[in-house]
Amino acid sequence: MEAKYDFERKYREQILQCSRCGFCQSVCPVYGATLRPALNARGKMLLLKEVMDGKIELGKELIDSLFQCTTCASCANNCPSGVNVPEIIKQVRKDMVNIGSCHPAFAGMNEVLQKSTNIYAEDELPDFDRKRDQKAAYVYFIGCVGAYREDEATEGALDLLDRLSVDYTLISEVCCSGVLEDVGYSLNPKLASQNLERIFATGAKTVITGCPYCYRTFTHRQEYDELRKRGITVLHISQFLKDLDFGVTTDKKVTYHDPCDLGRHCGIYEEPRATIRKIAPDFVEMQHHHADSLCCGAGGGVRGAYAKNSLAMARRRLKEAEDTGAEILLTECNSCVHNLANAKLRKQNIKIYNTTAFINELMTKKVRNK
């Protein structure tokens, strides 16, 4: 029988390899928040198997399972049968978009990024009282969430770079649009070339991203190959900071949340910890950390499309943070900060920061106390 969809052509063997052992159920954040096995990786693979067997149609009825995945990759990381679920999900979402069975929130995101320069369809890029598109050694690329939603976190990061006298510039950035690949569409090459032009114009040899997803896109996607060809290094801010000294410490207990895009997807676990250990001698890990870290629930388009479950996932993660007894929860991703902060209840005292903003706060206090 001829394969009807690309997901089958590319991943048939892998989907059939799923042995239904269910090990993914113990790590899937969507299952953890809902206890609904149809939303777990095994449930998704079973749907695709039945589509391939001709038992069900790849139609709208499958949207709530196949579009409800944060692509956090915990399942793939724990799959003894070697099934790379996030890649399969990304492909099947494209197939569903092709046949017109797409979650409206995902279609909306694509529409926005065809017309606008950012995922929020905002008209004006905030400049954070800084000049843009200057000649400099470094470009600081903020990312949509940091630019339009988590401005405090971004101000903290920029102030920190100023304190450290880093020769950087902001650019008239547009969305890296990598997220479109996760939600059934394709990266927008027009947006990519705008970013590239503006980066090249600064003469910078290094791009520092505040967003792990932008980092992932710049380093993994061919539309950004030109960066590598021109010898431009891309760093996530946590990699840039790891060798620096800040001269401040906190006596508060601190824990750290690994963003999926930085950790499981890019293998960056130790750089953030190296920095945190310098400023927070009382550092503790949560129950799930490094490659076993629990997703905050924001990724893969789930925050927009399934807000209630997305927040439930964030609440589970916050609970783990609180269980450590930490007063401060640090992370390295504006999207994680955003979702975790939204999920925080008033009675919860834990404070959530990006590491950069927290260091900046410590340095500000030190200056004030002098």
Added chain:
Amino acid sequence: MDEKLKNGLIGIVGAENYSEDLIDMVSYSYDASQHSARPLCVVWPQNAEQVSRLMVFANETHVPVIPRGAGTGLSGMAVPIKGGIVLDLSHMNKILMISIEDRLVIVEPGVVYANLEKGLAAYGFFFPPDPASGKVSTLGGNVATNAGGVKGAKYGTTRDYVLALQVVLPDGRVMRTGSRAMKSVSGYDLTRLFVGSEGTLGVVTEITLKINPRPTATSTASATFGNLEDAGRAVSQIMHSGIIPSVLEILGKETILAINKNTDLNLPEVEAMLLAETDGYTKGETEYQMAKVTEVFARNNALEIKQAKSDEEAINLWKARKSAYAVLARIKTHFVLEDVTVPMGKVADLLKGIEAISRKHDIQIATFGHAGDGNLHPQILYDGYNPEDVKKMEAASADLFALAISLHGTLTGEHGIGLSKAPFMTLEHDPAAMNVMRSLKRMFDPNNILNPGKMALDDAGGPASEPGIHG
């Protein structure tokens, strides 16, 4: 979907705990076996009272009810072969009490094994029967299947730890069995009747389990062998050497190859490998036992004997072992994982017989398992889309069962009968025993609404249900 049925169910559990969505119906069609069948709907009850009302309702309307935990079973017992309502108990997941003083815990059926382990670790206690799926399997499922695990030889199976149950009977009555006392001979042992009953007699809604103090020291060693027989002989000699290892596992060559593909353990690619763990409270104690074990290894032509140098090394070995069956899915996309069990003295015969069956039917059978209690896991690998292969698999399965029974063993040591082994029940149980089991089922469940079609209980005689749908 019948509106009356739907409204009745929603009236009991609420609309948010009811679904007939296609995505749920597909996911509840399967467990970890090769069987599948669609249910009508699923409900997620929140407490025993709801379960009781659901059973009253189902009993009146004669709709099948299939209790389900994590769906990690390997013989199709949670597959709704006659349709009906899936009763997913995973929302009832509270640890109700941990009493170290009384050496017991009381849990709801949806508590995941690993979560109980975590809860007990703080007290230095554990619940020994740890199925390979323990990260996901629920204790309700473990009770329904009498789950075993790698520690069976020394610590027994789930059955040996269940002190008391709360059960909802098919007519909705709520019954308590057993007590919190460590021993009891008060009346028939109803508790044990429900352990391993595969959800055919009642729905377990509360479980009281005995727990053990966790030994603080372990030693781990592995030995390689040039043939399966040497390994099999070593196993039975260890078990009568006066030492009972806490774990004694065997891995056949196919399994070793698959594990090497999945991990960076680089196991030696030999015909057979034994993994042993001894436990106790001092290193001296565990080393003394391990010395006896390795002595037996050496006497039986072990090629290489290695002791794990670190905890990490040992943990990795066990992790690899526990992933064995899923790892084997990388070789062929379909498999049947058997769990035939024989008396300890017959392990070598069973291993030899499995090899012969594999040759006879020209089909790949990977073997591993709990050698220490005679429970092996021959995993038959085949292509479910190839009818020839399916036939071979079925013939090999039948031969395996006949072999186990001829060695005075059993069809299943820990996975249960479900759908897969239902046609073979009469091979092991004589007509009188079958008759008693069927009478019991009729007494508890006269309308045959609880997990019908399983364990060959439905019919008066002969093989009961068709082997399931493959593919």
